[in-house]
Amino acid sequence: MARKALYSVEEVLSNAIQVFLEHGYNGAVMDEIIARTDFNRRGFYMEFGSKQAFLYRVLEHYIKTHLDPIFVHLEQNAGLPSIHAFFKDYIQLVKGRGCLLVNIVTEMGFDDEPVRDIGRHHLDRLEIGFIGCLEKGLEQHQVKSGLNIEATALQLCNYVQGFAVTAILAGQTDELDLATNALLEPLAA
Amino acid sequence: MARKALYSVEEVLSNAIQVFLEHGYNGAVMDEIIARTDFNRRGFYMEFGSKQAFLYRVLEHYIKTHLDPIFVHLEQNAGLPSIHAFFKDYIQLVKGRGCLLVNIVTEMGFDDEPVRDIGRHHLDRLEIGFIGCLEKGLEQHQVKSGLNIEATALQLCNYVQGFAVTAILAGQTDELDLATNALLEPLAA
DNA sequence: AAGCTCAAAGAACAGCTATTCTTTGGGAAC
DNA sequence: GTTCCCAAAGAATAGCTGTTCTTTGAGCTT
Numbered sequence: 342m343a344r345k346a347l348y349s350v351e352e353v354l355s356n357a358i359q360v361f362l363e364h365g366y367n368g369a370v371m372d373e374i375i376a377r378t379d380f381n382r383r384g385f386y387m388e389f390g391s392k393q394a395f396l397y398r399v400l401e402h403y404i405k406t407h408l409d410p411i412f413v414h415l416e417q418n419a420g421l422p423s424i425h426a427f428f429k430d431y432i433q434l435v436k437g438r439g440c441l442l443v444n445i446v447t448e449m450g451f452d453d454e455p456v457r458d459i460g461r462h463h464l465d466r467l468e469i470g471f472i473g474c475l476e477k478g479l480e481q482h483q484v485k486s487g488l489n490i491e492a493t494a495l496q497l498c499n500y501v502q503g504f505a506v507t508a509i510l511a512g513q514t515d516e517l518d519l520a521t522n523a524l525l526e527p528l529a530a
Numbered sequence: 531m532a533r534k535a536l537y538s539v540e541e542v543l544s545n546a547i548q549v550f551l552e553h554g555y556n557g558a559v560m561d562e563i564i565a566r567t568d569f570n571r572r573g574f575y576m577e578f579g580s581k582q583a584f585l586y587r588v589l590e591h592y593i594k595t596h597l598d599p600i601f602v603h604l605e606q607n608a609g610l611p612s613i614h615a616f617f618k619d620y621i622q623l624v625k626g627r628g629c630l631l632v633n634i635v636t637e638m639g640f641d642d643e644p645v646r647d648i649g650r651h652h653l654d655r656l657e658i659g660f661i662g663c664l665e666k667g668l669e670q671h672q673v674k675s676g677l678n679i680e681a682t683a684l685q686l687c688n689y690v691q692g693f694a695v696t697a698i699l700a701g702q703t704d705e706l707d708l709a710t711n712a713l714l715e716p717l718a719a
Numbered sequence: 720a721a722g723c724t725c726a727a728a729g730a731a732c733a734g735c736t737a738t739t740c741t742t743t744g745g746g747a748a749c
Numbered sequence: 750g751t752t753c754c755c756a757a758a759g760a761a762t763a764g765c766t767g768t769t770c771t772t773t774g775a776g777c778t779t
Contacts, residue, residue: 499692
């Protein structure tokens with residue numbers, strides 16, 4: 342039999358995240374993608390078919406490996422501490438880099454419906470997660486009583502998108518960490 | 531003497547905004563830019579020099595014609611109503627389209643220092659504007675007394691960036707208008 | 720009206736980019 | 750050890766993209 346493939350799809354996708362983060366979709370050229378993913382052209386097109394199909398796979402992988410583990414905080418629903426933990430990890434993720442999903446949505450969302458759908462789904466999930474945590478926080482008297490949960494969840498969703506943009510501008514400063522504290526403190530009971 | 535140029539630089543820049551909003555910088559091709567700006571190639575390169583130099587001009591024009599008139603609300607500093615007016619106009623601007631400045635920052639910010647500088651400047655201006663309005667609002671008892679001004683301004687800045695992203699996903703719905711009300715209401719006295 | 724200058728239109732070009740094809744050689748199976 | 754299959758590497762290709770060049774003719778000046 343023939344030799345086995347040496348590359349790991351997982352690893353290729355992980356390496357590609359960084360390239361798309363740096364240059365966006367249209368700015369990332371195949372030569373760099375091939376080089377930095379430690380892949381080879383033939384294998385690339387056999388595995389993924391096209392640059393665009395590849396992007397969708399990278400996005401899916403980014404969500405699974407980078408965003409999902411952060412969402413877990415919200416989904417395990419421990420009230421306000423979950424929200425704090427979520428933001429702490431999210432900021433760590435986007436600091437000096439931005440968020441791949443947000444970057445791709447702003448670059449291609451107008452033209453690309455699948456990308457818009459993924460973005461919307463992510464936003465819905467975020468909102469639901471926050472609502473759950475705020476309800477729990479209210480139950481357990483962690484958050485100010487009388488808090489408008491729907492409006493607050495919306496507010497937190499906006500912080501997330503806003504951080505994704507600010508993270509690119511703020512570089513490696515801890516501007517965002519300070520902001521989180523300032524933003525979440527008013528919620529506490 | 532020779533005939534005079536027929537095109538108006540102002541108009542070319544205005545038309546280009548739409549093209550960059552739809553496809554981003556790298557996704558916008560010269561053929562479409564030339565066609566939709568009602569310009570001609572030779573004139574284009576005489577006037578602007580290159581696609582990249584053109585982008586900076588378009589960005590500058592976008593800020594002057596689209597963002598500045600909205601910032602005026604904050605700078606005339608009439609307290610809370612100024613903030614409301616700001617968001618009303620901003621949402622009108624970005625609805626279904628997004629914000630060119632935010633889109634360009636997320637697409638090219640990592641690679642392009644001038645773009646990052648413009649983005650940072652815009653963010654600073656926004657924060658200063660909000661702080662001014664909140665101070666005035668506090669003076670005039672329009673906003674809740676004891677409000678943490680710095681933190682609230684930060685919060686409002688995040689709403690702005692967040693809206694720019696959400697606007698692409700929300701399309702033409704009035705989701706954002708409803709969100710504004712929910713977000714600003716808690717500030718009122 | 721005639722001549723001249725430069726804007727408009729778009730053809731041409733050079734370099735780049737996504738994709739495909741060719742060659743090479745590593746290693747599994749016997 | 751030999752054979753053979755397929756992965757790796759990268760050369761080749763076709764089409765696209767930013768930029769420049771050529772041609773044409775509109776309108777200002779006299």
